[in-house]
Amino acid sequence: MRNQAILLFFTFLLFLGGCSEKESNSETKQKNIQEEKAEEQVDKVENExxxxxxxxxxxxxxxxxxxxxxxxxxxxxxxxxxxxxxxxxxxxxxxxxxxxxxxxxxxxxxxxxxxxxxxxxxxxxxxxxxxxxxxxxxxFGSSDLNDPKYQFKDNYNVEIILDSSGSMGAVVDGKTQMQLAKEAINEFVGSLPEDVNISLRVYGHKGTGDESDKQKSCSSIEQVYGFEKYKSAAFNAALEQFQPSGWTPIAKSLEESFESFKKYDQKTNSNLIYLVSDGIETCNGDPLKIAEEFADSNVSPIINVIGFNVDSQAQKQLKGIANSSNGIYTTVGNKEQLTNEFDRAQEVLLRWESWKENALIxxxxxxxxxxxxxxxxxxxxxxxxxxxxxxxxxxxxxxxxxxxxxxxxxxxxxxxxxxxxxxxxxxxxxxxxxxxxxxxxxxxxxxxxxxxxxxxxxx
CATH class of the missing domain: 1.20.190 (Delta-Endotoxin; domain 1)
Incomplete structure (x- = not known):
C-alpha cells in the first residue's frame, strides 16, 4: 500500500511538470509573437x-x-x-x-x-x-526681319540698374560682389562710343537690412548718372558714392527707369537696360508686371538681366524679367563672367558706331x-x-x-x-x-x- 502511494505521488509530480513545461512553452511562444509584432511595428514606423x-x-x-x-x-x-x-x-x-x-x-x-x-x-x-x-x-541692326527694337536707330541709350542691397557685400575671390560689379561696369562704360547716352541707377544703397529700415530702403532709388555722354571723373564719382546696405526694390527701380526713358521713343532710339542683381524682390513689388508694361511701351527697351550668384528662387524671377522684353538672362559667379556679358553689349554698340556708314554686318x-x-x-x-x-x-x-x-x-x-x-x-x-x-x-x-x-x- 505504501509503495502504491509513493508511485501515485511521483506520477502526480510528472503530471505537474508536464503541465508546467507546456505552460512555459506557451508563454515563450506568446512572448515571441509579441516581440515579432513589436519589431514589425518598429519597421513600419521607420519606413514611414x-x-x-x-x-x-x-x-x-x-x-x-x-x-x-x-x-x-x-x-x-x-x-x-x-x-x-x-x-x-x-x-x-x-x-x-x-x-x-x-x-x-x-x-x-x-x-x-x-x-x-x-x-x-x-x-x-x-x-x-x-x-x-x-x-x-x-x-542687332542687321536686318528688317528683326523686331523693331533690334534695329539700329540714330540714338542709343544704355541704363545700368545696380543692386546695392546688403547681400551684395558677399565676398567672391577676395572682393565683395559690389566691388566686382563696379569694376566691370566702369570698364564697360569707359569703352563705349562717345555718342552713347549712359545712365546709372542704384537701389538698396540707403538704410539697412533691418525691418525698421525697410520703408526707407525700399523707397530710396536714385539715378546717380543721368543719360549723359560718358565723362570719366563724373561717372567714377557717381559709382563710388554708395555701398551695399539695404533691401531690394526691383519693381520700383524699373518703374522709375520707365519714367526716365519715356522721352526716348523707340522710333528714333535704341534702348538697352542692364539689371545686375544678386537676389529677389524684397519690397513687396511686382517686377514682372512692371517689366512687361515697360517692354510693351513706346520705349520698348531690351532688358538684359545678370544674376550674380543667385539662388533658384531669384533666378526664376530675374529670368522672367528678362523674358518680358525678350532680353537675355545670365547667371554669373565672378567678375570674368560679368565682364563677358558686358563685352557682348560693347561689341553691339561699337557696331552701331559704324552703322551709319554700313548697314550690313x-x-x-x-x-x-x-x-x-x-x-x-x-x-x-x-x-x-x-x-x-x-x-x-x-x-x-x-x-x-x-x-x-x-x-x-x-x-x-x-x-x-x-x-x-x-x-x-x-x-x-x-x-x-x-x-x-x-x-x-x-x-x-x-x-x-x-x-x-x-x-x-x-x-
Whole structure:
C-alpha cells in the first residue's frame, strides 16, 4: 500500500511538470509573437518616417527629358566642391538629420533618397534659348526681319540698374560682389562710343537690412548718372558714392527707369537696360508686371538681366524679367563672367558706331562667333555634367561615413546617378545639334534677306 502511494505521488509530480513545461512553452511562444509584432511595428514606423519625413517633401523631380535637364533647379551646393574647407562641414551638417536607409530599401525609399541627394548636387544647365537670344542681340541692326527694337536707330541709350542691397557685400575671390560689379561696369562704360547716352541707377544703397529700415530702403532709388555722354571723373564719382546696405526694390527701380526713358521713343532710339542683381524682390513689388508694361511701351527697351550668384528662387524671377522684353538672362559667379556679358553689349554698340556708314554686318564673322558660342556652351555643359556627378559621389561618401547608407546602398544610388547622366548626355546631343541647325538656318536666312533688300550678292 505504501509503495502504491509513493508511485501515485511521483506520477502526480510528472503530471505537474508536464503541465508546467507546456505552460512555459506557451508563454515563450506568446512572448515571441509579441516581440515579432513589436519589431514589425518598429519597421513600419521607420519606413514611414523615411518616406514621409519633411526632408523628402517638395523635392524637385529627377530630370528624365531634355527639357527637364534645362529646367532643373540648381541645388544648394551647385558649383561647389564638397571636399574642400568650409563646404564639407556644411554638407555634413545638412545631412546629419536624414534618416538612414533600412537594411533592405524599397524602390520608394531609394527614389526619395536619391531625389534628396540630387536636390543638393544639381547644377544649373544653361537654357539654349538664352544663347539664341544672345545671337539675336549680337545681330542687332542687321536686318528688317528683326523686331523693331533690334534695329539700329540714330540714338542709343544704355541704363545700368545696380543692386546695392546688403547681400551684395558677399565676398567672391577676395572682393565683395559690389566691388566686382563696379569694376566691370566702369570698364564697360569707359569703352563705349562717345555718342552713347549712359545712365546709372542704384537701389538698396540707403538704410539697412533691418525691418525698421525697410520703408526707407525700399523707397530710396536714385539715378546717380543721368543719360549723359560718358565723362570719366563724373561717372567714377557717381559709382563710388554708395555701398551695399539695404533691401531690394526691383519693381520700383524699373518703374522709375520707365519714367526716365519715356522721352526716348523707340522710333528714333535704341534702348538697352542692364539689371545686375544678386537676389529677389524684397519690397513687396511686382517686377514682372512692371517689366512687361515697360517692354510693351513706346520705349520698348531690351532688358538684359545678370544674376550674380543667385539662388533658384531669384533666378526664376530675374529670368522672367528678362523674358518680358525678350532680353537675355545670365547667371554669373565672378567678375570674368560679368565682364563677358558686358563685352557682348560693347561689341553691339561699337557696331552701331559704324552703322551709319554700313548697314550690313559681317555675316561670316557672325557665323564664326556663333560657332564659338556653341563650343563654349558645349564645354560648359560637359563641365557642369562631370562636376555634378562628382558632387553626388562626394555626398554619397559622406552619407556612408555617417552610417546613413552602406556600400550596397551607395552602389545602387550611383547607378541612379549614371542613369541621369545618360539623360544629360542625350540632352546635350539634342541641344548642340539644334543650335548648329539654328545658326546655319539663321545666317542663311539673313543672307537672303540682305540680298533681297540691297540687291547685293552676299557670300
Amino acid at each position: 518616417s523615411l518616406t514621409e519625413s519633411d526632408i523628402f517633401k517638395g523635392l524637385p523631380e529627377i530630370p528624365m527629358t531634355t527639357l527637364g535637364v534645362v529646367d532643373q533647379v540648381p541645388g544648394k551646393y551647385a558649383n561647389q566642391t564638397v571636399f574642400q574647407d568650409g563646404v564639407t562641414e556644411k554638407v555634413k551638417e545638412e545631412i546629419k538629420d536624414i534618416p538612414p536607409l533600412p537594411e533592405n530599401p524599397t524602390e520608394q525609399e531609394y527614389k526619395a533618397y536619391f531625389k534628396y541627394i540630387y536636390s543638393l548636387a544639381a547644377n544649373d544647365f544653361q537654357d539654349p534659348d538664352d544663347l539664341v537670344k544672345k545671337w539675336e542681340f549680337s545681330m 559681317d555675316l561670316e564673322s557672325q557665323d564664326l562667333d556663333n560657332k564659338l558660342d556653341i563650343s563654349v556652351y558645349s564645354n560648359d555643359w560637359n563641365f557642369l555634367k562631370e562636376d555634378q556627378s562628382l558632387r553626388i559621389n562626394e555626398i554619397l561618401t559622406l552619407l556612408r561615413e555617417q552610417g546613413k547608407i552602406n556600400f550596397d546602398n551607395e552602389e545602387e544610388l550611383q547607378r541612379r546617378s549614371s542613369d541621369v547622366m545618360e539623360v544629360i548626355n542625350k540632352a546635350y546631343d539634342e541641344i548642340v545639334n539644334d543650335l548648329n541647325s539654328t545658326n546655319k538656318e539663321g545666317i542663311e536666312s539673313l543672307k537672303e534677306s540682305i540680298n533681297q533688300k540691297y540687291n547685293k550678292q552676299v557670300e
